[in-house]
Amino acid sequence: MTLSPRNTLSLSRADRQLAAVLRLCALLAVVVVLLILLFLFGESWPILSHVPVWRFLSDDSWHPGQALYDMSPMLTATVLSSAGALLLAVPLGIASALFSSYYASPGLAAVYRRLIELLAGIPSVVYGFWGLTTLAPLLGQWHPPGVSLLSATLVLALMVLPTVALTAEAALLAVPQHYYRCAAALGLSRWSSLVGVVLPAARTGIIAGALLAAARAIGETMAVLMVAGNVVQMPHSLFDSVRTLTANIALEMAYAMGDHRAALFVSGLALMVLVLALVGLADAYKGQAAHD
Amino acid sequence: MINAHLRKALSKQTWQPAIRDWLKNTLATGLINLTALVVSGLFVWLLSDVVLHGLPKLSWGFVFDAPRNAGRAGGIAPIIVSTSWILLVAIAAAAPLGLATAVLLTEFTRPASRFGRCVEASVGVLAGVPSIVFGLFGNAFFCVYLKLGFSILSGGLTLACMVLPILIHTAVEGLRAAPDEYRQAAAALGMSRSAALLHLLIPAAAPALLAGLLLGIGRAGAETAALIFTSGYVDRMPGSWLDSGRALSVHIYDLSMNVAGGDANAYASALVLIVLLLTINSLAMALTQHWLHKKMIRL
Numbered sequence: 270m271t272l273s274p275r276n277t278l279s280l281s282r283a284d285r286q287l288a289a290v291l292r293l294c295a296l297l298a299v300v301v302v303l304l305i306l307l308f309l310f311g312e313s314w315p316i317l318s319h320v321p322v323w324r325f326l327s328d329d330s331w332h333p334g335q336a337l338y339d340m341s342p343m344l345t346a347t348v349l350s351s352a353g354a355l356l357l358a359v360p361l362g363i364a365s366a367l368f369s370s371y372y373a374s375p376g377l378a379a380v381y382r383r384l385i386e387l388l389a390g391i392p393s394v395v396y397g398f399w400g401l402t403t404l405a406p407l408l409g410q411w412h413p414p415g416v417s418l419l420s421a422t423l424v425l426a427l428m429v430l431p432t433v434a435l436t437a438e439a440a441l442l443a444v445p446q447h448y449y450r451c452a453a454a455l456g457l458s459r460w461s462s463l464v465g466v467v468l469p470a471a472r473t474g475i476i477a478g479a480l481l482a483a484a485r486a487i488g489e490t491m492a493v494l495m496v497a498g499n500v501v502q503m504p505h506s507l508f509d510s511v512r513t514l515t516a517n518i519a520l521e522m523a524y525a526m527g528d529h530r531a532a533l534f535v536s537g538l539a540l541m542v543l544v545l546a547l548v549g550l551a552d553a554y555k556g557q558a559a560h561d
Numbered sequence: 562m563i564n565a566h567l568r569k570a571l572s573k574q575t576w577q578p579a580i581r582d583w584l585k586n587t588l589a590t591g592l593i594n595l596t597a598l599v600v601s602g603l604f605v606w607l608l609s610d611v612v613l614h615g616l617p618k619l620s621w622g623f624v625f626d627a628p629r630n631a632g633r634a635g636g637i638a639p640i641i642v643s644t645s646w647i648l649l650v651a652i653a654a655a656a657p658l659g660l661a662t663a664v665l666l667t668e669f670t671r672p673a674s675r676f677g678r679c680v681e682a683s684v685g686v687l688a689g690v691p692s693i694v695f696g697l698f699g700n701a702f703f704c705v706y707l708k709l710g711f712s713i714l715s716g717g718l719t720l721a722c723m724v725l726p727i728l729i730h731t732a733v734e735g736l737r738a739a740p741d742e743y744r745q746a747a748a749a750l751g752m753s754r755s756a757a758l759l760h761l762l763i764p765a766a767a768p769a770l771l772a773g774l775l776l777g778i779g780r781a782g783a784e785t786a787a788l789i790f791t792s793g794y795v796d797r798m799p800g801s802w803l804d805s806g807r808a809l810s811v812h813i814y815d816l817s818m819n820v821a822g823g824d825a826n827a828y829a830s831a832l833v834l835i836v837l838l839l840t841i842n843s844l845a846m847a848l849t850q851h852w853l854h855k856k857m858i859r860l
């Protein structure tokens with residue numbers, strides 16, 4: 270507590286002016302979020318005001334021109350492709366993280382980490398393009414048509430793998446070194462030490478990473494748009510062509526008018542809520558990890 | 562906590578025959594090494610696929626020519642120009658805003674203050690918004706509400722909203738890493754906060770700020786979904802900010818999905834985009850590493 274009213278720590282006039290300008294700039298960041306929510310609601314309102322919400326899941330089909338707004342096939346495709354991608358990416362990502370933090374030599378680990386970071390920087394449109402020109406024809410030879418729920422799942426898995434691997438590695442690095450050394454000193458093998466001691470200690474961080482990866486998979490547009498085939502239908506097998514919510518927006522926004530456009534904003538709103546719930550959950554886990 | 566984990570792990574150990582433990586351990590080592598090999602293999606496969614198909618098409622002519630026949634022939638000169646303009650608008654709008662917000666969060670607010678927490682929460686939300694939702698918002702707000710139409714300005718401003726969280730996050734990290742002695746010495750010498758910021762803290766955090774800037778450019782350059790409905794599809798040379806301009810990533814999407822026979826040029830464009838982004842991202846990583854290294858030596 271300072272006693273004199275003014276001292277070298279109190280803000281000068283120039284400082285107070287600067288603080289005011291900075292406050293204004295920071296406020297703009299808050300305003301952008303509010304604007305996004307406001308405009309999503311505003312553009313969805315024309316249809317939300319006269320079509321009850323459940324009709325977006327219970328109508329007979331997706332024919333916005335005839336006022337039929339069933340989004341359940343697209344929601345199913347989004348959920349299935351993301352869940353499948355996670356099912357593949359989470360074990361592979363954790364194994365990747367274990368490789369670079371406990372199995373590889375320091376030099377090799379650095380190279381491998383760099384490779385994962387570069388993989389994270391490749392644009393989604395390139396993943397989609399590679400899936401369309403290389404992966405889908407390959408799958409098509411095995412089981413036509415190739416562009417399907419399976420190809421979308423595989424490309425998504427490859428895309429979210431770096432997210433899982435990088436967050437899992439950060440969580441593993443945060444585990445104190447003596448945990449592993451204690452376990453090793455007591456005669457546990459490397460694998461038993463990792464499974465019994467290190468991984469449980471890093472659990473919250475790894476779960477947070479997986480939730481972030483789920484958010485990324487659900488929100489991904491370009492890669493699934495290019496490899497999923499984009500037929501609006503309930504998938505009955507892995508080889509059926511599907512259309513996700515994100516792909517639907519990208520495909521139809523160009524010509525959508527009136528209620529159709531509003532319906533696309535409703536799906537955008539739904540996506541945003543879903544993704545933000547996942548990110549919020551991930552943050553809560555991360556907070557818990559910091560607390561432990 | 563470690564005691565509980567250890568006790569559990571050890572209790573399993575006692576009834577497990579040694580041979581089974583050895584088998585499990587060996588199997589796990591094999592599988593983990595295999596995973597690393599498979600992931601590296603996939604990376605090499607993807608990269609070599611693009612390089613092998615793209616390289617034959619790539620030439621100075623490809624980079625400096627205008628696209629002809631819907632992009633099947635010709636080059637990508639106007640697309641590179643549009644992409645640069647979009648990135649420039651995005652960074653010009655987001656960088657000052659990001660730096661200002663970061664300075665406010667680190668130097669001018671207490672961590673627990675309500676305003677600071679509110680800003681941090683908004684940045685967190687912004688970081689989670691899917692890119693297609695940014696596209697919807699950009700279309701509704703910049704294109705329609707502000708009447709900017711499908712233009713480089715709309716696209717750039719939409720991307721600015723998207724990269725803002727990255728810029729704020731890296732700038733906050735950089736400023737927080739600046740040693741507190743700097744602040745204390747400045748205060749002891751009677752420097753104002755703004756002078757300390759300008760002459761000590763920002764120069765000290767400069768490498769981190771630059772790395773953040775590069776990461777932001779990398780993220781913006783990779784974006785497609787947010788641009789389709791904001792900066793549009795037109796592949797002519799843009800005359801002004803208010804013209805529609807096609808970004809490189811949108812060009813790849815359009816050539817591969819909507820133009821039959823566009824694959825060859827799509828590969829070459831993808832190669833150009835990947836080389837640009839990998840360079841930018843590697844630069845950002847090298848910068849961060851160099852900066853961390855220097856800090857370690859000083860400590």
